[in-house]
Amino acid sequence: MGAFMKICSWNINSIRLREAQVLRLLKQHCPDVICLQECKSPVEKIPIQGFRDLGYEHMVASGQKGYNGVAIFSKLPIIDEFSIDFADLKHARHIAGHLENGFIIHNFYVPAGGDEPNIDTNLKFAQKLAFLDAMKKWFDSNEQKRAILVGDLNIAPHEDDVWDHKKLSKIVSHTPIEIEKLSEVMRAGNWIDVFRKATPNGKLYSWWSYRAKNWHLADKGRRLDHIWVSSDLSGLKFENSIFREARGWDRPSDHAPIFTVFDEI
């Protein structure tokens, strides 16, 4: 048995409203590191005591009032941090932490992009593509080693990442231009999508709309949440899971938490 590291990513849709759910998840699954998106809170108003009490003594975060916001809570020491304002949107959408064990973790919340997949009529879609271009550019000039990238990337790139590939191809999150831009980001950083490495085909979802009644039975989901690793880590053994059960909790986030356990780090 070698050392291992368990990492979780979860779009929590307000950390102040759902603090108890995050703590419940941590007690149940004991990841070493949890990366949260859509905290919707300034950093100084993120509740931290409950996390500390469970052994998550290290936090790095980028926040703003009301919208966006990303945070990393860790049992493992975080010795450095930085945040990048991709595409100069002045949004809190990225935080990175260097762990003492040599790993770097990037936590992203990519813009959702609005409803209309048209850069001329929808500023939010233009900003989403600009954000992806900026990510690509940054990874072009910053080679990643012992790196993990997680987050709500708001793109479901694979046919089996959506409930209906044909219908969703005109819907923001699964359009060809977004999928192409995301693949450029992946190529720039030599990233490996661990969920699709383990499961090349077969439906995988991490998000179900609040608007869909009986989300569980209809199961019209999308895989918007991702865990990637840099190519130097491709030899690591790992296991992934999507904790769909949390989507069925009372007053849930619309996203399920996703996990990867790395063995022999």
Next chain:
DNA sequence: ATGGTAGGTCTCCTA
């Protein structure tokens, strides 16, 4: 073709 739900800066914006 439309509307459906949820959270926060709360009758309007974002997802």
